[in-house]
Amino acid sequence: MERRTGSLQQRLLNSQQYVVYAASLTYVLFVLLVTLANPAGPVLQTFLAPRFGLAALLLLTSLLVWAEPQRLRQIYLLTYVGCLLTLVFEIPRVLSADQNLLQLFLWQSVNVPISFLILGSRWGLGANVLTLLTLLGSLTLHGPFSMAQLADWLTVSLTLTITTYVSYLIMTFIEGNLLTHEQDQGRLRAARQDALTMVYGRGAIEEELERAMNHSRQHNTPMSVIVTDIDHFKSVNDLYGHATGDDVLRAVAKRLRRAVGSGGGMVGRWGGEEFIVLLPGLAKPEALVVAERLRREISGQPLADLEITASFGVASYRGANDTADQLFGRADQAMYEAKNLGRNAVR
DSSP: OHHHHHHHHHHHHHHHHHHHHHHHHHHHHHHHHHHSSSOSSSHHHTTHHHHHHHHHHHHHHHHHHHHHHHGGHHHHHHHHHHHHHHHHHHHHHHHHTTTSSSHHHHHHHHHHHHHHHHHHHHHHHHHHHHHHHHHHHHHHHHHOOOOHHHHHHHHHHHHHHHHHHHHHHHHHHHHHHHHHHHHHHHHHHHHHHHHHOOOOOOOOOHHHEEEEEEEEHHTOOOOEEEEEEEHHHHHHHHHOOHHHHHHHHHHHHHHHHHHHGGTTOEEEEETTEEEEHHHTTTOOOHHHHHHHHHHHHHHSBBTTOOOOEEEEEEEEEEOOOHHHHHHHHHHHHHHHHHTTTTOOOOO
């Protein structure tokens, strides 16, 4: 269940990485192609231009994000500062040379949705407002300029403003849906998880049992279940109180989950002090070995400062005509045989 809940966040992080790679490497390619097609002056002067510095920064950004994806947001913020400084130096050059604004505007417009995707709606809005203020401040400081330039820069400023606003609305919508999804997942986990022991609840483990049975039926693979019941659990509640009994239940569930989780096993609380362990892919001989290991796990060390034992019953899938109720019934009967033979045993 934990892997499922984390998948959406991982997909979002992957998307953010791909966007950084695509935008950064495309800009580097753009600078190289423009330079080859239209070299501006001496080689040294060309490579000292602000856009070459920005291209180098974006290439470094891609490498850092590849090496440290979990720090993507911090890396992007540093890159954003570099982009802002490049803008400060680039605007006077464009104004003085009376150059076309198309290139500068297009690349800045690409950065608007990227900043929202990586920083979120609040920080993304702040970053883009700062960019617009930098743009307007640079224009004010480096005027006067012609009416044609004024019209172009006014168009750029207004277009970036509406692009920022639309991106903000889209990002708030996405964040709202992510929050709703997260809340729904939380409610789903709560419905499927036993609140006390944090393993599967009765309904959820029944669903998993049916799913495992269907898989074995379709692919003709083995599958086993272990039913276990804590020995003399009523005495624990009577002598030490229900709080201690709850501690014992939590400790047993934790040891069962720890022992089988890495191998694909699933643990559920069937009710009271009874647990069920699903072992997809294991036939009965292997399941008996697992059950014996679980028995030693529980009896080997005190649980909640008490010497606790449990009895185990094992049953395995018998073919296409077998049902989940029959499979559980055989394991439950084997568990009661273990109890009748003295408890702390596997049958």
